[in-house]
Amino acid sequence: MDGDRRLPADPLDPRARLIALLGFVVVVVATPPRAAWPFLAYALVPAFFIGYERVSPRALARRLLFLGPLLLTVVGTRLLWFLLQHDSGQPTLQNEVWLLAVLGMRSGLAVLAVAAFMGHGDINRLAQGLRGLGVPAILTGVMEQAYRYWRLLWRELGLLRDAAGARGFRPRHLGDTVTLGRLTGSLLLRSLQRAERVHHAMLGRGFAGTFPTSHPLRWSRYDALFLLPALILPAAICAASHLVE
Amino acid sequence: MTRAPAVPAVDISHLSFRYPDGTPALDDICLTIQPGESVALLGPNGAGKTTLALHLNGLLRGQGRVAVLGLQTVPANLGALRQRVGLVFQDPDDQLFMNTLGDDVAFGPRNMGLEPEEVERRVAESLELLGLDRLRNRPPHRLSYGQKRRATLAGVLAMKPDLLVLDEPSGNLDPVGRRRLAELLAQLDCTLLVVTHDLPYALQTCRRAVILNGGRAVADGPTTRILADRHLLEANGLEWPFGFTPPAPPG
Ligand SMILES: Nc1ncnc2c1ncn2[C@@H]1O[C@H](COP(=O)(O)OP(=O)(O)O)[C@@H](O)[C@H]1O
Numbered sequence: 001m002d003g004d005r006r007l008p009a010d011p012l013d014p015r016a017r018l019i020a021l022l023g024f025v026v027v028v029v030a031t032p033p034r035a036a037w038p039f040l041a042y043a044l045v046p047a048f049f050i051g052y053e054r055v056s057p058r059a060l061a062r063r064l065l066f067l068g069p070l071l072l073t074v075v076g077t078r079l080l081w082f083l084l085q086h087d088s089g090q091p092t093l094q095n096e097v098w099l100l101a102v103l104g105m106r107s108g109l110a111v112l113a114v115a116a117f118m119g120h121g122d123i124n125r126l127a128q129g130l131r132g133l134g135v136p137a138i139l140t141g142v143m144e145q146a147y148r149y150w151r152l153l154w155r156e157l158g159l160l161r162d163a164a165g166a167r168g169f170r171p172r173h174l175g176d177t178v179t180l181g182r183l184t185g186s187l188l189l190r191s192l193q194r195a196e197r198v199h200h201a202m203l204g205r206g207f208a209g210t211f212p213t214s215h216p217l218r219w220s221r222y223d224a225l226f227l228l229p230a231l232i233l234p235a236a237i238c239a240a241s242h243l244v245e
Numbered sequence: 246m247t248r249a250p251a252v253p254a255v256d257i258s259h260l261s262f263r264y265p266d267g268t269p270a271l272d273d274i275c276l277t278i279q280p281g282e283s284v285a286l287l288g289p290n291g292a293g294k295t296t297l298a299l300h301l302n303g304l305l306r307g308q309g310r311v312a313v314l315g316l317q318t319v320p321a322n323l324g325a326l327r328q329r330v331g332l333v334f335q336d337p338d339d340q341l342f343m344n345t346l347g348d349d350v351a352f353g354p355r356n357m358g359l360e361p362e363e364v365e366r367r368v369a370e371s372l373e374l375l376g377l378d379r380l381r382n383r384p385p386h387r388l389s390y391g392q393k394r395r396a397t398l399a400g401v402l403a404m405k406p407d408l409l410v411l412d413e414p415s416g417n418l419d420p421v422g423r424r425r426l427a428e429l430l431a432q433l434d435c436t437l438l439v440v441t442h443d444l445p446y447a448l449q450t451c452r453r454a455v456i457l458n459g460g461r462a463v464a465d466g467p468t469t470r471i472l473a474d475r476h477l478l479e480a481n482g483l484e485w486p487f488g489f490t491p492p493a494p495p496g
Pocket residue numbers: 264265266268269270288289290291292293294295296297
């Protein structure tokens with residue numbers, strides 16, 4: 001019931017995933033924002049892979065949630081920009097909405113592509129792929145450690161929330177913000193201490209900077225089968241959008 | 246005296262250590278452990294037991310000399326040392342961090358640079374030894390406490406250490422878990438250092454006991470003799486648990 005043991009969880013080489021993602025993002029960014037149809041067509045590519053790899057809707061929704069703050073920031077800075085620039089010509093609302101839509105489509109496509117191409121996201125495997133593509137080990141190491149810390153922070157947050165909740169704490173009043181502030185401070189401190197102990201334990205088991213992965217990098221025909229549609233389809237859409245003026 | 250004495254598994258002389266915030270934790274410790282010995286490191290909370298354990302593979306370095314398995318704990322030796330000293334931490338949540346139990350157990354062997362087949366063999370072996378083979382694909386945070394404890398031990402045993410250091414291994418284990426762990430430890434053929442304040446457990450797992458108090462090693466001898474000395478124990482913040490029958494003192 002525990003599934004297969006020897007097969008890598010993911011038959012694709014992580015480099016193929018990274019190349020697909022990079023290629024897709026480059027093509028989307030290189031598409032002139034003249035019409036909406038190429039962007040909608042692009043969405044079919046990640047949609048296909050999301051369906052094919054059975055990415056869970058929850059994971060997808062979580063990733064898309066990141067877009068909200070991004071777009072809000074853009075709207076905010078845009079507004080500020082116009083308030084400060086009195087002398088510039090009248091911006092048309094239509095123009096602004098179109099710009100925002102393009103940005104939304106581009107970043108939405110990037111998020112979709114991450115969900116579609118990064119598989120179920122084994123960060124160590126991904127880092128291995130990045131190293132395989134020539135990214136220095138020190139950078140991938142930072143990435144992996146940051147991810148570990150992030151997860152640890154979540155775990156500690158859960159523990160702390162339970163501990164506070166078990167003694168009847170529920171943030172309801174304004175006065176509770178003080179308690180919330182203390183809890184946040186305590187969370188950061190605890191996570192740091194925990195992270196240090198975890199790091200100790202890792203060193204104790206021979207950790208020397210790079211996370212070991214079970215499977216060496218190796219190209220296979222799966223990668224070709226994956227990369228062909230992942231690269232050719234967006235390139236074709238891009239070419240079409242340049243041709244159709 | 247016909248045989249040359251073997252290299253001690255642990256050879257500590259005049260070790261003192263202070264934490265960066267100034268807390269003194271170890272004070273002039275001298276301790277020698279021979280290969281194959283099983284030693285209980287006893288002492289109340291805050292005695293410095295964990296601090297001493299962290300010195301054994303160079304995670305902390307104080308003043309004085311620490312040699313483990315013939316290697317001084319200097320930076321050049323740390324790589325080799327950490328492959329041969331297995332340290333099981335007090336809190337399993339400090340130790341388990343990979344996405345699945347199987348990956349966590351494989352972490353140490355992979356760091357040792359073993360071939361994938363050998364890693365796989367060792368992972369399967371350790372998981373089986375600890376009765377965890379069916380949980381291999383579980384994320385560690387979805388294990389019960391007792392399973393987590395066994396998982397940390399599996400991760401260390403997969404490295405086949407020559408010296409095994411367990412920090413409070415019996416804490417929070419149920420009676421069956423305690424007994425199983427003791428039986429398992431009795432089977433291992435490495436040098437064993439068990440850090441604990443659980444006196445019956447020390448008696449069950451170790452022939453020799455060292456008492457640490459206030460960062461000093463205050464007593465050292467056969468576990469039966471140390472545990473029979475109620476005054477010594479009480480003077481050092483330890484006491485017989487309710488209903489405990491002290492072992493007959495030797496001699
Ligand atoms: N990270 C730390 N920073 C400062 N002091 C510490 C730290 N860890 C432990 N100590 C102190 O060092 C002393 C010995 O602690 P420890 O070795 O954890 O004791 P034990 O394991 O015997 O309970 C205690 O006084 C403790 O408060």
